[in-house]
Amino acid sequence: MIAVSSGRKLTKGEATRRAILIAAEQRFAEFGYDAARLEMIAEDVGIRQAGIFYYFPSKLELFQELTGSIHKDLLAFTQSRLSGATDPWERLMLLTEAWLDFMVARPSAARIILRSCANASSNDLYPEAYSSDVLSLLRGIIREGISSGRFTNVDSMYLVNLLSGSILHYVCNAEQLAEEHAYRPEDPVEVGTFKSILRKTARAVLEIDGR
Amino acid sequence: MIAVSSGRKLTKGEATRRAILIAAEQRFAEFGYDAARLEMIAEDVGIRQAGIFYYFPSKLELFQELTGSIHKDLLAFTQSRLSGATDPWERLMLLTEAWLDFMVARPSAARIILRSCANASSNDLYPEAYSSDVLSLLRGIIREGISSGRFTNVDSMYLVNLLSGSILHYVCNAEQLAEEHAYRPEDPVEVGTFKSILRKTARAVLEIDGR
DNA sequence: ATTATCTATAGATCTATAGATAATGC
DNA sequence: ATTATCTATAGATCTATAGATAATGC
Numbered sequence: 189m190i191a192v193s194s195g196r197k198l199t200k201g202e203a204t205r206r207a208i209l210i211a212a213e214q215r216f217a218e219f220g221y222d223a224a225r226l227e228m229i230a231e232d233v234g235i236r237q238a239g240i241f242y243y244f245p246s247k248l249e250l251f252q253e254l255t256g257s258i259h260k261d262l263l264a265f266t267q268s269r270l271s272g273a274t275d276p277w278e279r280l281m282l283l284t285e286a287w288l289d290f291m292v293a294r295p296s297a298a299r300i301i302l303r304s305c306a307n308a309s310s311n312d313l314y315p316e317a318y319s320s321d322v323l324s325l326l327r328g329i330i331r332e333g334i335s336s337g338r339f340t341n342v343d344s345m346y347l348v349n350l351l352s353g354s355i356l357h358y359v360c361n362a363e364q365l366a367e368e369h370a371y372r373p374e375d376p377v378e379v380g381t382f383k384s385i386l387r388k389t390a391r392a393v394l395e396i397d398g399r
Numbered sequence: 400m401i402a403v404s405s406g407r408k409l410t411k412g413e414a415t416r417r418a419i420l421i422a423a424e425q426r427f428a429e430f431g432y433d434a435a436r437l438e439m440i441a442e443d444v445g446i447r448q449a450g451i452f453y454y455f456p457s458k459l460e461l462f463q464e465l466t467g468s469i470h471k472d473l474l475a476f477t478q479s480r481l482s483g484a485t486d487p488w489e490r491l492m493l494l495t496e497a498w499l500d501f502m503v504a505r506p507s508a509a510r511i512i513l514r515s516c517a518n519a520s521s522n523d524l525y526p527e528a529y530s531s532d533v534l535s536l537l538r539g540i541i542r543e544g545i546s547s548g549r550f551t552n553v554d555s556m557y558l559v560n561l562l563s564g565s566i567l568h569y570v571c572n573a574e575q576l577a578e579e580h581a582y583r584p585e586d587p588v589e590v591g592t593f594k595s596i597l598r599k600t601a602r603a604v605l606e607i608d609g610r
Numbered sequence: 611a612t613t614a615t616c617t618a619t620a621g622a623t624c625t626a627t628a629g630a631t632a633a634t635g636c
Numbered sequence: 637a638t639t640a641t642c643t644a645t646a647g648a649t650c651t652a653t654a655g656a657t658a659a660t661g662c
Contacts, residue, residue, distance in 0.1 A: 200660070201614060218519055222433035226651070239615055241652065299517060305572055306514040308429055345582060346569075346596050350561065353568030357560040361516055371556060385557050385604055392603030393596055411634065412640060437625070450641055452626065 205243045207233045212254050217296035220303055221251055221313055251313065255304070258297045263321045265290050270325075276333030277396060283326055284351050284386050291359045292374050298359040305356070323348060333394065340395040350389055358382055416454045418444045423465050428507035431514055432462055432524055462524065466515070469508045474532045476501050481536075487544030488607060494537055495562050495597050502570045503585050509570040516567070534559060544605065551606040561600055569593055 198206070211232035215224040226247055230237045244250040269286040273279045291298035304314040326348060333339035363370040371378055390396075409417070422443035426435040437458055441448045455461040480497040484490045502509035515525040541558060544550035574581040582589055601607075 199613085204614080220431060220433065220517070222431065225649095235614090236616060237650090238617080238652075242614065245652095247651065299519070303514075303517040305568060306431070306510060306517055308510070308571075308574070342596070343582075343592070346593060349565040349568040349572070349593075350596070350600060353565040353572075354560040357516060357564035358557075360519075361560070361564075363519070371554075381554070382557060382560075385553070385561070388603040389561060389600045392599040410639085415640080436623095446640090447642060448624090449626075449643080453640065456626095458625065 201243075204233060204235065204239075208240055208243055208250070209254055209257070212250055213258075213296045213300065216251060216254065217299035217303075248313075255300060255314070258294075258300060259320075259322065261294075262287070262290055262297070263325070266322060266325060276329055276336060276338050277394075279329045280326075280333065280390060280394075281387060283329060284355075284390065285383055287352060288355050288358070288379065288383060288386070291355055292379055295359050295373065298356055302356040302360050305353075323352075326351075338394075338396070342393060347390065347393060350393065351386060354386070354389075412454075415444065415446065415450075419451055419454055419461070420465055420468070423461055424469075424507045424511070427462060427465065428510035428514075459524075466511060466525070469505075469511060470531075470533065472505075473498070473501055473508070474536070477533060477536060487540055487547060487549050488605075490540045491537075491544065491601060491605075492598060494540060495566075495601065496594055498563060499566050499569070499590065499594060499597070502566055503590055506570050506584065509567055513567045513571050516564075534563075537563075549605075549607070553604060558601065558604060561604065562597060565597070565600075 211229045227237045266286045327344045330344040359373045422440045438448045477497045538555045541555040
């Protein structure tokens with residue numbers, strides 16, 4: 189899921205830089221920005237803490253580059269899934285499933301996004317947050333569906349809360365929410381069931397007739 | 400919403416202790432456990448930072464007492480709303496609306512719970528998290544509904560994700576999710592609309608026929 | 611030669627303790 | 637007298653800098 193780009197062999201430095209970003213994603217997801225220690229990240233990579241500053245000017249900028257690339261990747265992934273589809277309902281389902289697939293495949297990204305949702309208004313950590321590009325894609329689809337008469341008139345905010353909120357919780361709360369055994373969010377059967385539930389939900393909220 | 404208990408006049412100390420808990424709820428919600436400073440909390444209360452330690456042995460135990468009381472309050476509030484109702488569907492709707500009303504009335508609690516959801520497995524901060532009492536109430540209702548044949552057979556985990564996940568996002572993400580103007584989660588009209596959407600959602604997922 | 615990493619540590623916080631002092635309420 | 641609060645600071649971290657050293661790859 190992490191962009192691997194050009195196949196050219198990486199220099200040692202490039203490899204280290206990427207390893208830092210990958211370790212940072214894990215650690216920021218696990219502990220949150222404040223509690224995550226540069227020491228941990230460095231240890232994962234196999235260098236000393238101060239080595240990180242050769243690649244990133246500060247902890248904050250490391251975090252910001254990371255979250256920026258998560259959003260970029262999510263946007264690109266979603267857009268590629270939508271390409272070709274024109275029907276609003278179909279596009280809405282493709283987008284929802286893309287989000288779920290992305291989060292399931294990259295749970296550390298999901299957890300970082302969920303943490304950003306818990307942070308109130310914009311601050312240094314989350315300037316425009318989860319929002320912007322990815323969300324405006326969803327809003328656009330809902331707007332189209334409504335104006336074409338396919339969807340009932342409903343504020344897109346509610347659907348965002350329902351769909352993206354529950355997707356993030358599905359991926360992040362396996363241990364906490366499961367009755368006895370924690371379910372495995374990446375289990376294809378589980379994912380399939382959840383997709384059909386999301387579909388039922390959207391259909392009910394938008395008052396789409398059977399399909 | 401915060402328990403006011405016995406009307407007896409508070410001693411100065413009791414008043415300060417409660418003021419600390421109230422300020423702590425705001426600050427932990429706003430910044431998260433790590434970034435919240437005892438200095439801020441003390442300032443809100445009108446004492447110096449070290450004064451907090453007269454009432455609480457440590458920052459962690461202050462936080463734990465706070466989250467414990469949030470869960471206790473949510474449980475009591477939910478149970479009082481459920482009292483009398485026996486029909487599973489009615490109980491499910493009462494519980495859902497109770498959760499939403501609670502979170503709307505006490506958004507700082509909602510944000511603290513959302514933060515706890517973002518924290519992976521149990522740690523010092525969130526021993527059994529959101530879970531336990533309140534969630535098992537919901538699970539019990541779903542189990543009853545299924546065994547009585549009123550609900551279709553669905554894992555309660557999915558409904559928890561949908562309902563509680565989206566409720567938390569509804570309350571916490573007003574600024575981030577609203578298109579232009581932030582919506583006001585406490586606006587009764589907005590709350591009413593969201594309740595009807597949650598109802599549609601639950602009905603669709605549980606395959607309850609019209610009502 | 612240039613790039614990458616290390617050691618050592620300065621500087622900035624933040625929690626928590628100790629001991630002094632002020633306010634409360636029987 | 638007891639309860640509540642203050643001042644001052646110890647002790648523990650953690651990020652980030654400076655300068656030295658080792659590894660890389662043309």
